[in-house]
Amino acid sequence: MTISPNHARIAFQGERGAFSEEAAVQLLGEGITLVPRGSFEATFNAIDAGAADYILAPIENSLAGSVHRSFDLLVESRLTIIAEVTIPIVHHLIGLPGASLERITTVQSHPVALAQCERFFINHPRLKRIAAEDTGGSVREVMHAGDSSRAAVAGRRAAAIYSGSILREHLEDDPENYTRFLLLSPGATIVANADKLSLVFQLDHRPGALYHALEPFAKRGINMMKIESRPVHGLPWQYRFYLDLQTPAGLAAAEPALDELRRLVVGLRILGSYPSAPSAKIAEGAASGEQK
Secondary structure, eight states: OOOTTTOOEEESSSSSOOOHHHHHHHHHHHEEEEESSSSSHHTTTTTTSSSSEEEEEEEEEETTEEEHHHHHHHHHHOEEEEEEEEEEOOOOOEEEOOOTGGOEEEEEEHHHHHHHHHHHHHHHHHEEEOHHHHHHHHHHHHHHOOOOOOOEEEEEHHHTTOEEEEEEEEEOSSOEEEEEEEEEESSOOOTOOOOEEEEEEEESSSSSOOOOOEHHHTTTOOOEEEEEEEEEETTTOOOOOOOEEEEOOOHHHHHHHHHHHTSEEEEEEEEEOOOOOOOHHHHHHHHHHHOO
C-alpha cells in the first residue's frame, strides 16, 4: 500500500512540535497534513470524526516501556497497523530568545520527559519542575507567556516551530532513548513488503495455556519479538496477550501457525502485518550524515 504524502492527514496526540509529529514527518515526509489532537481518545476518534485519514500513535519507549493507553485504544478500535517508525528521543531545554539557564526558575514538560532528565535536575536543584500535557505544547506555552524565567523540555522541532531558543542540548539521562510509533489505518489493509506481524488474543485459565499458544510459532521457527499482557476491561483477572512476530516471508507464511493458534485461544485478532522499522540507530546515523 502506498500513502500519498501530499494528501494524507495524520492525527497525533499532542500539539505541534511533539515527538509524535517528528515521527510522522520522518515516516511520511513534510508533505503530509498534520492534525494535532489534545488526548489519546481524540486522536483515535479523528478518523471517525472526519478529521484525519490515518493515526500515528506511540506504542512503546525503550526506557519507559509500553504506552498502555495507546495499546488499549488500538485493541478497542478496528484500526489496522500498516507501518511503524522508531525515532531517538533527544530532550533540549528551550526558552525565550535571549534567556539563559542562570535566569530559569521553572521548567515544564510531559512527566515522562522530565523524568528522563533526572540528572540535569539533580545538577540544578533550584529548578522547579512542572508537569504538562506534552512537550510541544510546553514550548508553545512558554513562548506565549513571554517569561524569560520559564523554560520547557522538548525536541529541536518544537524550538523551530515556536521560535524558541535552545539553552541546553541533550538533557536526557540515557542516550539509548527511543520511541516506537504505529501508523494506523481504518479497515483491513494489505501492505507490501510486510515482515512483521502483531496480534492479540485471550486465553482460558488452564495449565500450560500460554505455552501451547506460543508453540505453533516456535515449532515453525517464527521469532517472537515481544509479548505483553494487558487486563481486559470489564472482566477482572482476565488478560489479553499482545505479540509481535518476525515474518520475513509475509503473512501468508504464518497462516498455518495462525490457524493452529485459533483453535487454542479466544478472540484472536490480527492487528497488522507491516514492514518493520529500520533500526533507530541506523536512521539517526543516516540523518546525521545528511546534515554534514
